[in-house]
Amino acid sequence: MLSALSIRDVVLIEALDLDFGPGLGALTGETGAGKSILLDALGLALGARADSGLVRNGAQQAVVTASFDLPDDHEAAELLVENGLEAEPGEPLVIRRIVKADGGSRATVNGQPASAALLKELAPHLVEIHGQHDDRGLLNPRGHRALLDAFGRIDTQTAANAHRAWRAAEERLAGAVADLENAARDREWLEHAVAELNALAAEAGEEEALSTARADMQKGARLAEDLEAVTGHLDGSEGGAAQLRQAARRLDRIAGEHPLLAEALEALDRAVIEAGEAEDRLTAAKEALAFDPDRLEEAETRLFELRAMARKHRVEPDALPALAAELSERLGRIEAGGEGIARLEAEAAAARAAYLDAATALTEARGTAAARLDAAVAAELPPLKLDAARFRTAVEPLAEAQWGPAGRDRVEFEISTNPGAPFAPLVKIASGGELSRFILALKVALAEEGAARTMIFDEIDRGVGGAVASAIGERLTRLAARAQLLVVTHSPQVAARANAHWLIAKSHDGTVTRTGVTALDATGRREEIARMLSGAAVTDEARAQAARLLEAA
Template sequence: MLTHLQIRNLAVVRNLDTDFSAGMTAITGETGAGKSIALDALGLCLGDRADADLVRAGQSKAEVIAEFELTPTSPALQWLEQQELSDENHPHTCIIRRTITQEGRSRAWINGAVATVTQLRELAPFLVNIHGQHEHQLLNRAEYQQRILDAYAGHSQLLQQVTEHYQHWRKLHQQQKQWQQQQEEFAARRELLEYQVQELDEFGLSEGEFEQLDHEFKRAANTAGLKEDAEFALNVLFEVEHNSAHGLVQAALSRLENQLDNDPQLADTVKLLSDAKVQIDEACRDLRHYYDNLDVDPATLAQIEQRVSQAVKLAKKHQVEAAMLPQKHQQLSEELAQLSATESDLSALEQSIQQANQAYRQAAAELSKSRQQAAAKLAKAITASMQQLSMPHGQFAIEVEHHAQQPATAMGTDTIQFLVSANPGQPLQALAKTASGGELSRISLAIQVITANQLTTPTLMFDEVDVGVSGATAATVGKLLRQLGQQAQVICVTHLPQVAACAHQQLQVAKVTDGRSTETSMIALTEAERVLEIARLLGGDKVTESAKANAAELLAHSD
């Protein structure tokens, strides 16, 4: 709720500091004293247009500061946290400051951080609802009318279902749209993949095959050198008649064996030479076998050479190492399978979209039915309240039109419109076209009282709510405002004593002039001062004892 308002050099106000309390506050004063200055100043904090003419004459700038106290569950607090504008030291406080210079420049701050006018306007509905002839009235807006009806109906679960079905349908629709946009690209990619996979299928290189082919090719290509070196090794190891490795080891072994009886320490050496002789024998047998089988069929060599060359060519085409072709083959095959699956899933996606749309339309129809039922009850209650508020022939209706085939939205497919007829014989017409400022304020008052338990705006300000009202109707207005003050903070500008007497707190606005300048002030009244002010409202400038007695009686009956 609004706890403090500070105004500096705004219009006829030089310096004004006012505290506000919970419940109902009445602002009274003589005609032309500037009773609406608080509402105008607060409007600036809520994003109203800043005009250089608002700066007090002779001053360089005007300043307005509004301080609000927020509850832990306040939507305003959630908005501040989302915008990173909350005050860590005072998390349940929101301070809005706005300045206007003589040149018409305007600046704004929220909790000390620079803010835009757009942000002020976004935050405004969570803090204050000003009812009067102001450009930011909510009641004429279709979305606010829908909000009122939905809050009164209390069908949050139906709203949530519609929103969830809408989000699901929209997600599927976006998937379909994305696929359709990529269809040509997918087709070209699929054609390329089919060619590449077929080519690799026909080549059929298996895992590890290239390494084996490469080995066989190198062996076959170097057969002559391999045979020459194998033959040389056989000769030096065994074949030559003298001085072969085998002969020399055998000679050394024989001589040392003959000396074992003379020195047994030679036994280890003899064993090593004996093992070496065996190793040379085995190496020679292997070399003879290797040499005898070393010849390669030229046709086989040509086949190997061709396959290796083709593997290298394909690897270059796919920009991988030849040994990685099998993995590349598998990767391309999997991508082709995925594209094929995407195509086959398109029909399934279209079917899912149809099912999601059907579920959404059904949920939207159920929501519309609930709205229509609530609209009849709410319209009846508002009509009755209007007739109590000096609109004896007033009629109120809420039109809910369901458009089953209209484009889907998260809030359903209904068109909701508030209709009113203020006079006999006048047809029901849109609220914005028919109701005057005073009528709109009283209709809004009726709506606020009826829906007070559902709506969450913490502060309600009424201007001209009692225009054209007097007598018993004025008392009704006062009682309704006081009743509303039990649910929310109510600030009301009034000239009716019956309304002012119902307030929990009363502020008096006065205008003082010295002939050269004019200044407006606003002070909180004591109980004694309230009697005098209400007596003035009852009897005019001359306050009689009778008027004071009547004022005291009004105050006594307000509790």
């Protein structure tokens, strides 16, 4: 609800502070008094273009501050949080807009800097302004589907969930197809690589073992002569080992003759044993370092193949077995990919069918709600002097490319103003007065579904009077039971029904013209309504008629 509006130096308004309450509020005054300035000022706070022409002559800047009392869970609070601004629970939402005479402007929301774009985004959640040339709100077809859904209390979540599931299934399918296409382009390479790796049949640790064996054989070739010479010194009847054993046998026969001979025999026995161990190790070394040209060539060839394959695939030789397994798995996925695609296609088809079922149910529900809304609006038209007009809610199918979470329907409110005339959008064929009355009829029929908590009607009663004006007043009163309404009016029948009444008037001090707004008490209201009835000269009869209107309201 709009709770307060403060205006400084806007056109003819020097300083103005207004407090608003719930219900229906009327703003009246003579033509040209400046009622539009109030709406321009409020529009500035709601993100309208910052025109330096709004700054009062002689002032450096114009300032408008609008305060709104909103529930803690209001969507405006969520919007502020999304934009990084703080919204204090229980505190009013305060929008301040400053326009400088040189054309610059700035805005704050709850004292925090904000952009004009954010103000525009907040505006439809705070105030609806319906005027002669308004192209927003009920006149904007983009909002008609949501209004119809709210009117019919239609479940749209089922279709939204089904659409989300369908889109997700389609994305999975598209991703799998793309992966398969990319992999298929590599299939020939993969087949060749897997065949090469499988033919090579590399084993983990094989490169190190081959490298060690090759090095040993190369050492054996270099040490062969020395090894043969050492073996010659030890082997044979004349070799060192045989001589040691013969010496030990002869010493054994005489060792008992003297302790030193026994000790010498012990040492010689140890030498025989060590010589035997040396012979064993020498034999083992000769076997390990045995030089076989064929074996060396085989080892070097295998080692070259392993290292060449590793360089080709940019891995270490020990990683070749794992690489072979990985590429084989990729190749296997390609060969089995058709089965996976078929499964994902089936899932996407099932999800699409589920969405179509939900969207069809949504279309049927909208058709039923549209018939109810058409009947409700039709009942409101005759009292508003729109007897010849017809209203319909067009529910038409969208192209598949436009299907979405809200279903596959386009919804638009249309009218035909004369018998036999074709239906067309409201804004295209209704005159100013008719348009305002159509909006009022729609608002009453929709029972404020989807509306902001504050609605402003600008001269909705233009060009009508008598019973029609009374019908407009009665419907505004009904709407005001659900929301805050402010109406700029020239109709005494409408003004008489207001819960609060403000008079807008110009004043002159000889050099400066100012627009002021006065909150009227009971006596002031009767006098203003009498003026609206009789014109410039207020008669006693007009005062009596004004009193009757106020009593009837």
